[in-house]
Amino acid sequence: MSTPRPRIAAIIVAAGSGTRIGGTIELPKQYRAIGGEPLLRRTLRQFLTHPAVSSVTAVIHPNWAEAYQDAVAGLDGLAAPTFGGATRQDSVRAGIEALAGDPPDYVLIHDAARPFITHAVIDRILEGFAASDAVLVAVPLVDTLKKTDDARRIVDTVSRDRMWGAQTPQAFRYDLIRAAHARAVKAGRHDFTDDAAVAEWAGSTVMVVEGDPGNTKVTTAFDLDAADRRVRLEDYLRLADVRVGTGYDVHSFEPGDAVVLGNVRIPHVAKLNGHSDADVALHALTDAILGALGEGDIGSHFPPSDPQWRGADSAIFVEHAVRRVAARGGLLAHADITLIAEAPKIGPHREAMRARIAAICGITLDRVAVKATTNEKLGFVGRREGIAAIATATVRLPAL
Structure with missing residues (x-):
């Protein structure tokens, strides 16, 4: 016994x-x-x-x-x-x-x-x-x-x-x-x-x-x-499979009094047109994260034809993408966003945007970059018809 x-x-x-x-x-x-x-x-x-x-x-x-x-x-x-x-x-x-x-x-x-x-x-x-x-x-x-x-x-x-x-x-x-x-x-x-x-x-x-x-x-x-x-x-060190994804998004202006960029409301002479809150920065970041995972784009996860996303806070989309990373045992290591706009001025709101993006992604502030440039008055951005954003996301996953 x-x-x-x-x-x-x-x-x-x-x-x-x-x-x-x-x-x-x-x-x-x-x-x-x-x-x-x-x-x-x-x-x-x-x-x-x-x-x-x-x-x-x-x-x-x-x-x-x-x-x-x-x-x-x-x-x-x-x-x-x-x-x-x-x-x-x-x-x-x-x-x-x-x-x-x-x-x-x-x-x-x-x-x-x-x-x-x-x-x-x-x-x-x-x-x-x-x-x-x-x-x-x-x-x-x-x-x-x-x-x-x-x-x-x-x-x-x-x-x-x-x-x-x-x-x-x-x-x-x-x-x-x-x-x-x-x-x-x-x-x-x-x-x-x-x-x-x-x-x-x-x-x-x-x-x-x-x-x-x-x-x-x-x-x-x-x-x-x-x-x-x-x-x-x-x-x-444990997550040795390093991947980089990119995202691009653009939204046109329509009548309004503010735009939402990086989850920060910025007063402006117009707002961005979109099915959700039209946060072009977060939409590009969502695509960048999903791209690093090889899991489609924002539209495949949140179809614009679905009425439940009308006016939605775009932080929902980024949080979903970050959860997809966590579900595979990984983490988001860095997020870099460039906004392309003639107006409004991004500089006064940059740090608030970085802080909000860091909080949404669950990463430290030093792992978020927000930059801005104009289009030198060229194209639709130069004509002040809208705003574009390019995002890069670095994701670390467990090694195979």
């Missing part, structure tokens, strides 16, 4: 307010986006997709319950969240107690702010249970350690021999860590900064297993920006 597989639960601590991130706290760091999705979502997914983890519970602050639901929408397998306490220690204990009704054999306790945890590190932790009931993932310190006084004057050089930098997850036999936390509360101790310290204080021997230097913690605004760049770079 085979030995039952141990039940392993993961507790993701996400109840912090994120005050160390700096600036105005509109959202705690765990709900901020890196690589286009909430940091917390990336962290949770690493545990939800690990085959040995049987349940995943997030510990959150009640003030951010709505932000949590938005962040995890569509993630399958999550247990209901638990509300945390005033300190990290209190929050972890709340998560531990939430499992008491159906206790697991082991529990992994991980900070939501470490989104780069890998399955390989989780595997090493689980292997550590063969030698200990309490396992800490850590990396050996390689920098020389200096101790200073209050004025930041060095008073001692500390040996780094056998010194480790603690990371998470920290993993324990469930009944052991539950008892250790209960004992700490009874003793009035709420000042432990990690769970290994709680276990050590309660008399347990904690074993260290090799962590990963890449398992970094997002604490400051600099960390958040670095994490975003790292995720985006990893995505770009």
Whole structure:
């Protein structure tokens, strides 16, 4: 008869307010986006997709319950969240107690702010249970350690021999860590900064297993920006099939008082004639993206004969094209639009257009270019009969 597989639960601590991130706290760091999705979502997914983890519970602050639901929408397998306490220690204990009704054999306790945890590190932790009931993932310190006084004057050089930098997850036999936390509360101790310290204080021997230097913690605004760049770079390196598509569109003028270009309304002596809002810039961009995919043109996806698109916001068309890219596991890397018009002047509205296009496409502002030129009074554009647009889109797809 085979030995039952141990039940392993993961507790993701996400109840912090994120005050160390700096600036105005509109959202705690765990709900901020890196690589286009909430940091917390990336962290949770690493545990939800690990085959040995049987349940995943997030510990959150009640003030951010709505932000949590938005962040995890569509993630399958999550247990209901638990509300945390005033300190990290209190929050972890709340998560531990939430499992008491159906206790697991082991529990992994991980900070939501470490989104780069890998399955390989989780595997090493689980292997550590063969030698200990309490396992800490850590990396050996390689920098020389200096101790200073209050004025930041060095008073001692500390040996780094056998010194480790603690990371998470920290993993324990469930009944052991539950008892250790209960004992700490009874003793009035709420000042432990990690769970290994709680276990050590309660008399347990904690074993260290090799962590990963890449398992970094997002604490400051600099960390958040670095994490975003790292995720985006990893995505770009993964998507090695680079494609470029072009689009061209033109619309004539008709009586009106404004044109819509790049999703920005610009006052003018006329408006553009078209079945939708006649946003020539977004129509050209839609064709460019679809062209990079080899999936037809805007008319094949949104026939002008279909009345549902009459007066439609052209952002719908671009969003559809970007979703087509995502459905194939890719991303839009760059959008470049040139508007050809004698009037109105594009320059005063260029940055607003770039910002709107970036938001519609879900890319950063530096990946959107909007340029304008006249037709030197030649042709229909030169006669001020309409506006033309040329767009180029760079799409990255998974390599075949």
